[in-house]
Amino acid sequence: MIKIKDLHKNYNGLVVLNGVSVDIPEGETLAVIGPSGCGKSTLLRLILRLEEPTKGSIEIDGQNIARLSEDGLIKIRRKIGMVFQSAALFDSMSVYENVAFALREQNHFTEAEIKKVVKQKLELVELPGKENVMPSELSGGMQKRVSIARALAFDPRIILYDEPTTGLDPVTSTTIENLINKLSRELKVTSIIVTHQLSTIFRTAHRIIMLDQGRFILGGTVAETKRSDNPIIKKFITAGGET
Amino acid sequence: MIEKLGHATLDFLEEFGRTSQLFLNTIASILSGKTNPRLVIEQMVKIGIDSLPIALTSAAFVGMVFAVQIATEFVRFGASKYVGGVMGIAVARELAPALTGVVIASRVAAAIAAEIGTMKVTEQIDALNALGTNPVRYLVIPRFIACTLMLPILTIFADILCFFGGYVVSVYLIKINAVDYMNSAQQLMKYSDVYGGIFKSLIFGMIISIIACSKGLGTKGGAKGVGEATTSSVVASLMALFVVNYFLSVLLFK
């Protein structure tokens, strides 16, 4: 489903990704862990082609995204839901308009259908009835959840989560983790979760990869990762995620 | 020193290139029919209606002060018959279009650059892209069309207010004959003076909106970046406006 090959990314001399490769089959939930600033968000931005790689390629559904026309790229992006680390809600629009945005832009839903979808997605993230609130009136954690609802609105086949549970209380975190699992189990959604939060990784990931110094260290399944004798992974896990 | 100048030139050329590319991109998207009328109307209200008070107030008072200056001098030289005509030509060709352009450049360019710049630094532009929406289509086109249409309309209002501001001062304050004022305007002015001025304002609308959008989309680095983009969008669009105005005037009114 997603094939990343020898991906490099530099920012004016700063090497962030230094040749990473991974195949993510359909239905897998892959967790990418790593210290702050190691390039996790950058990896997700590259997958959406919000950023151009310095070298290497990314294939989604067998298509090299670097070669897509603008319309082709839009089609691919409409299969992918992205939860931004900063939530990135449209601050001039209400919660309703944020969640409805992609559906409205796709132009083939009636307003009644959209209304139903928005209501249902807001319930999934435990924010029922918040339709008419403006993003600036929400807490950080609530904004994050609206951002998840917005990403889920058009039932994407692939979901990229950038720190989906960071800053949420344990109960809400668990709700979101259950939601991630449910989407994966019932709809066979392919997910990439980027996070520090070990509890989220352990509860949702099929496979864990650690990003260290621009390269991937394979951790395997949750159980394998916990048993790993790689010193870098060990240190990250015993430190509780913050290195 | 020379190196610094070189850098500044390169920056300018890069900026100019980026803005021109955005302009071509915008025109191409408009021609391929990717315009959302609802967003255009929303922007027309924001840019046009909300700018009316400042555009009209400045037009009226500039017309009045201009009349104070020329009418007094003309009376002194016994040319009071020509005040209306000179007033009309100056207003239609230069005062109204340039003044409206300046007002819109400072008010609207700043607002556009600040809004789009904030969206850029808070990843809202990325979110638009991620949701499969092209930011040029969603943000730039409506502002470009609205500004390009509203500037000529505001200029027509400014023409009227500026000209009659001059009338009021000339006739009631400086006691110039009202019939002479209107007659000379009719005799000396050509339709092309009015059309030319309106045409210039249309070009100003394009320049202001495209520079402001380009500055907004190019914003880097937090609140400070937004501030810089806002200021530089006003400075750049004003400079472009004055330079382009000169060349257009030379071409149009020879």
Ligand SMILES: Nc1ncnc2c1ncn2[C@@H]1O[C@H](COP(=O)(O)OP(=O)(O)OP(=O)(O)O)[C@@H](O)[C@H]1O
């Ligand atoms: N637009 C940019 N220009 C220059 N450098 C950048 C840019 N974006 C990211 N970087 C740099 O790339 C590196 C990786 O950033 P990234 O946001 O991917 O980290 P991260 O792993 O997501 O960190 P965190 O866990 O804190 O969110 C950082 O050192 C950052 O300074």
Ligand SMILES: [Mg+2]
């Ligand atoms: Mg990050």
